[in-house]
Amino acid sequence: MTDYTPVDCGLHSEYELAIMHRDKLKLTWRDADGETCIDTITPTDLRTRNSEEFLVVSGADGMEFEIRLDRIMRFSRT
Secondary structure, three states: OOOOOOOOHHHHHHHHHHHHHOOOEEEEEEOOOOOEEEEEEEEEEEEEEOOEEEEEEEOOOOOEEEEEHHHEEEEEEO
């Protein structure tokens, strides 16, 4: 069982568009420990695992990582 809360379809579509257009996004999210993170990232893919959805991103340092969609608090295109 997971505590994942599905995100709105419109928001999911916004992430898909950002991936297709290779937009950079300024994201604010909570990591797995509950710490608030802010970074400018490049979204590269969406993944589903164990009924949870993740945004796959490349950070400013080029490292790839995943952010669970329901942990994203806000985003804007840069």
